[in-house]
Amino acid sequence: MLTSQEQEHLQQVAREIRKNIMIMLNRAGSGHPGGSLSLVEILTALYFHVINVDPHHPAWEKRDRLVLSKGHAAPVLYGVLAKKGFFPAEELYNLRKLGSILQGHPDMKLVPGVEISTGSLGQGLSVANGMALAARTDGADWRTYAVLGDGEIQEGQIWEAAMTSAHYRLGNLTAFLDYNSMQIDGRIEEVMSPLPVAEKWKAFGWEVIEIEGHDYNAIIDAVEKSRRDTERPTMIIAATVKGKGISFMEEQVDWHGKAPSAEELEQGLKDLGYQQKEEVT
Amino acid sequence: MxxxxxxxxxxxxxxxxxxxxxxxxxxxxxxxxxxxxxxxxxxxxxxxxxxxxxxxxxxxxxxxxxxxxxxxxxxxxxxxxxxxxxxxxxxxxxxxxxxxxxxxxxxxxxxxxxxxxxxxxxxxxxxxxxxxxxxxxxxxxxxxxxxxxxxxxxxxxxxLGRPKVPEVIPADTSFKIGKGMELNQGEDLTLVSTGFMTGIALEAVEELVREGVRARVVHLHTLKPLDEELIIKAAKETGLLVTLEEHSIIGGLGSAVAEVVSENSPAVVRRLGMPDCFGESGSPEELLDKYGLSVEKVSKKVKQLAGEVKHA
Structure with missing residues (x-):
């Protein structure tokens, strides 16, 4: 359990990251707010309470690794990495701009702290398996985390990778499923149902933990539990709200891949409790 | 082998x-x-x-x-x-x-x-x-x-390939990525080859000599980065390049060579390889023969091309 002070700190960080997501997307004029906002608590909890990284030494060999397999959620990853100190927050204004390190989808060669370039869905879990296998081969105790989208698990490669994680008993791998129930063309069960989700991962040999994905204690408890199972990979199925925290974006499919206008940004900042024009922080 | x-x-x-x-x-x-x-x-x-x-x-x-x-x-x-x-x-x-x-x-x-x-x-x-x-x-x-x-x-x-193939590159040759090699001298034309087709090219050269055609063999083990210098040299010195590959004539060695030659030192380029079609079952020898990639078919075709270019 987090102390109330720790919890307040995470909430404060998450609020700023949501603000930054809204501002950077408004400046960029395009991008993916819905699936970025649904991940704010998960990535905040991971980067500010769980995983071991050093912003001053991004290539430190013993760091934990995080793979954002759903690469279109780049804004939340960039927001978290900037907040963590991997690069100056002002860079967020350059999202998707010519010459920026912040490409539309994460580029590991450009952004300190990005462990693998992603964007084409379905590939990140395989990469995370490779990382986890490397750590195990070296007898290293750093851990690999992967974050998948729920629509993304329609990709066949995910299930190839799911087999691999279990086959090679990657107990040093913890994955999150951002279960916000929506993809570009509608609700996941209407577009191409991956249900039942938990049963599938269990059947593939994973430890499965189902949580509410905006609850810090639940996120952190689940990660701790996943660490105790050293023989099986863990899938934390996190029920989330797409567009979480912004009144007009919540559970709205149309906000999967669209940037807020100036007026919408203003409304969004109000929703987050900001009273005036804000800068990225 | x-x-x-x-x-x-x-x-x-x-x-x-x-x-x-x-x-x-x-x-x-x-x-x-x-x-x-x-x-x-x-x-x-x-x-x-x-x-x-x-x-x-x-x-x-x-x-x-x-x-x-x-x-x-x-x-x-x-x-x-x-x-x-x-x-x-x-x-x-x-x-x-x-x-x-x-x-x-x-x-x-x-x-x-x-x-x-x-x-x-x-x-x-x-x-x-x-x-x-x-x-x-x-x-x-x-x-x-x-x-x-x-x-x-x-x-x-x-x-890599499935069948056993003869050793044609001297064992003491150092391998440098991106660096092609001239395997013999020849001024009439150049056979530019990759993979085991280089062995076929070398055998074809012997046939061609008997016919009075002196062909150079340039072996390109690396298609990328490509040894453009060696290709340009061959284009300038021999005027006719015939590419040989066990691959579609579209997009592979033949295309790569044509790209370099057309932009740097125009010469006649002819591509031998699989035409724009899928393969089929058969023994490797039968298939090489059917698609014109056997020693016999290659030397015959090259001799014909050499004659055409000369008289053009």
Missing amino acids: KATRDAYGEALLELGEKNKEVMVLDADLSKSTKSAKFAEHYPSRFFNMGISEADMIGTAAGLATAGKIPFASTFAVFAVGRVYDQIRNSVAYPRLNVKIAGSHGGITVGEDGASHQGLEDLALARVLPNMVVICPADGGEAYRATLEAAKWEGPVYLR
Whole structure:
């Protein structure tokens, strides 16, 4: 359990990251707010309470690794990495701009702290398996985390990778499923149902933990539990709200891949409790 | 006589001993790709991924991010085409140190037929930024190429073959990625070849000499980066380049040579290889003959081309 002070700190960080997501997307004029906002608590909890990284030494060999397999959620990853100190927050204004390190989808060669370039869905879990296998081969105790989208698990490669994680008993791998129930063309069960989700991962040999994905204690408890199972990979199925925290974006499919206008940004900042024009922080 | 895939398997053994960062992956074809020997000797650094090539490439990418040098092996037909997007986005774009070995390249796969004859892999690999594309001529060269691929920092596609082929490159030749070689002198025309077709080219040269045609053989074991200088030199000195590859005439060696020649030193280029069609079942010899890639067919065709160009 987090102390109330720790919890307040995470909430404060998450609020700023949501603000930054809204501002950077408004400046960029395009991008993916819905699936970025649904991940704010998960990535905040991971980067500010769980995983071991050093912003001053991004290539430190013993760091934990995080793979954002759903690469279109780049804004939340960039927001978290900037907040963590991997690069100056002002860079967020350059999202998707010519010459920026912040490409539309994460580029590991450009952004300190990005462990693998992603964007084409379905590939990140395989990469995370490779990382986890490397750590195990070296007898290293750093851990690999992967974050998948729920629509993304329609990709066949995910299930190839799911087999691999279990086959090679990657107990040093913890994955999150951002279960916000929506993809570009509608609700996941209407577009191409991956249900039942938990049963599938269990059947593939994973430890499965189902949580509410905006609850810090639940996120952190689940990660701790996943660490105790050293023989099986863990899938934390996190029920989330797409567009979480912004009144007009919540559970709205149309906000999967669209940037807020100036007026919408203003409304969004109000929703987050900001009273005036804000800068990225 | 040795198959390039056998040499690959042997080179992996040497790498396994010398460099503990070398890891090998296979997709249920380790006995055919010859990665099985590595698996036997270094089981903790071998991962059989089952019949899941896409996952194999992604896993190799993950290993590479952590400083490993993974060699992912499968048939050429699956190694590139089947997993193109995985190679593009998880390997080539982030320029990860992943080596992809495609054995059973080309028509000499033989009896398995069109579904298993990779005839487009060189074209597909060549168009990817950051990708090195190597197609060795014989066992010795395949061995040296595998060792050099391990030293190269970045993605490499290594195309290997199924049948045993004669040793045609002198064993003491050093292998330098991107550096082609002139295997003989000849002023009438140049045969530009890759892979085991270089052996066919050398035999064809002997036939041609008897017909009074002096052909040069330029062997390009690396399609990318391409040895443009050597191609331009041959274009200037001989005026006619005939390319030879066990691959579609679209997008592979023939196209690469035509691109260089047309932009730098216009000369006549003719491409021999698989025409724009799929293969079929048959013995390697029958297939090479049917598609015009046997020694006899090549020398006949080249002689005809030499005559046409001379009289044009």
